[in-house]
Amino acid sequence: MIKIENVSKSYIKGKKSIDNLNLEIKDGEIFGFLGPNGAGKTTTIKMITGILNTDEGDIFIDGKSIIKQPLEAKREFGFVPDSPDMFLKLKGIEYLNFLADIYEISNEKRKERIESLTKKFEIYDNLNNEMQSYSHGMRQKIIICGALLNNPRNWILDEPMTGLDPKSSHDLKEMMKEHSRNGNTVFFSTHVLEVAEKLCDRVGIINKGKLVFVGTYEEMKEKFKENKSLEELFLEITENEQ
Numbered sequence: 001m002i003k004i005e006n007v008s009k010s011y012i013k014g015k016k017s018i019d020n021l022n023l024e025i026k027d028g029e030i031f032g033f034l035g036p037n038g039a040g041k042t043t044t045i046k047m048i049t050g051i052l053n054t055d056e057g058d059i060f061i062d063g064k065s066i067i068k069q070p071l072e073a074k075r076e077f078g079f080v081p082d083s084p085d086m087f088l089k090l091k092g093i094e095y096l097n098f099l100a101d102i103y104e105i106s107n108e109k110r111k112e113r114i115e116s117l118t119k120k121f122e123i124y125d126n127l128n129n130e131m132q133s134y135s136h137g138m139r140q141k142i143i144i145c146g147a148l149l150n151n152p153r154n155w156i157l158d159e160p161m162t163g164l165d166p167k168s169s170h171d172l173k174e175m176m177k178e179h180s181r182n183g184n185t186v187f188f189s190t191h192v193l194e195v196a197e198k199l200c201d202r203v204g205i206i207n208k209g210k211l212v213f214v215g216t217y218e219e220m221k222e223k224f225k226e227n228k229s230l231e232e233l234f235l236e237i238t239e240n241e242q
Contacts, residue, residue: 001024001025001026001027001060001061001062001063001154001185002023002024002025002048002059002060002061002077002154002156002185002187003023003024003025003059003060004021004022004023004024004044004048004057004059005022005057005058005059005060006020006021006022006056006057006058007020007021007022007044007047007054007056007057007058007059008020008021008054008055008056008057009043009047009052009054009055009209010055016209017040017043017209018040018043018044018047018209019208019209019210020056020057020210021040021044021057021206021209021210021211022211023204023211023214025185025187026185027153027183027184027185028180028181028182028183028184028185029180029185029186029201029202030176030177030180030186030188030199030200030201031185031186031187031188031200031201031202031203031204032188032189032190032196032199032200032202032203032204033045033187033188033189033190033203033204033206034189034190034193034196034203034204034205034206034234035189035205035206035207035238036207036238039206039207039208039209039238040206040208040209041158041189041206042082042158042189044206045082045156045158045189047059047066048061048066048156048187049066049074049077049079049156050066050070050073050074053067054067059073060073061073061074061076061077061154062076062153062154064076075103075150075152076152076153076154077152077153077154077155077156078146078147078148078149078150078152078154078155078156079147079156079157079158080140080143080144080147080155080156080157080158080160081143081158082158082159082162082189084136084139084140084142084143084163085139086143087131088130088131088132088139089130089131089132090130090131091127091128091129091130091131092118092123092126092127092128092129092131092134092142093114093127093128095131095142095146096110096114096118096127096142096145096146096149097110097114099146099149099150100113100114100149100150103149103150105149105150110149113148113149113150113151114127114145114149117144117145117148117149118141118142118145120171121141121142121144121145121168121171122141122167122168123138123141123142123145126138135163136163137163137164137165137168139163140160140162140163140164141164141168144157144160144172148175153184153185154184154185154186154187155176155179155184155185155186155187155188156187156188157186157187157188157189158188158189159188159189159190159191160172160188160190161173161190161192161195173195173199176188176199177199180201193229193230193231193234194229194230194231196230197217197229197230197231200217201216202214202215202216203215203216203217203220203230205234205237205238207237207238212237212238213237217230220233221233224236224237
């Protein structure tokens with residue numbers, strides 16, 4: 001479970017990029033975090049993961065405060081950032097072993113997890129190459145493998161399908177469904193509203209730092225009295241908030 005309580009963040013004094021955000025992502029659900037560019041999605045995700053500090057409020061990962069218990073909270077999630085361009089001088093296997101060391105995964109367990117994940121995403125044969133030689137899609141795949149290496153209960157994914165080929169995108173979506181079916185939490189941002197419509201149990205729409213809707217797609221259609229696609233409703237909601 002991920003719980004955001006009264007969180008605000010400003011980059012410019014007097015102008016809130018995130019304005020009193022309250023949100024609870026439940027165990028056993030896939031939650032889609034939607035919004036236009038610059039709405040505050042990535043800022044929110046960076047605060048959830050402890051990359052950015054909040055100005056106000058607190059965030060809890062399975063009851064552990066990212067502010068007061070950062071190490072304990074960070075052990076409870078796997079994170080895929082919006083850019084896979086990191087640690088590029090490392091070989092793929094070095095990167096995964098580095099993460100396995102951080103999470104104190106045993107040699108036997110890490111070998112099993114690395115082989116399983118990298119074969120699923122078809123990068124097993126490239127693990128001895130430096131990540132700077134990887135295509136964007138391959139880098140995305142290995143970042144996903146690293147995030148899931150310790151089998152965390154909470155997945156936090158920022159535009160995770162970007163750069164993935166159709167098979168890998170399909171496999172990731174199936175893994176997300178299975179993870180939530182097992183009582184775990186998946187929180188992901190996306191611009192691909194068709195994916196959100198088909199995949200998410202609930203969605204939240206953020207615009208100009210404020211949460212303007214939280215609920216199911218059916219609840220959204222009922223609220224706005226229109227039988228439209230999620231994409232059409234999203235555009236109406238965000239345009240009305242301009």
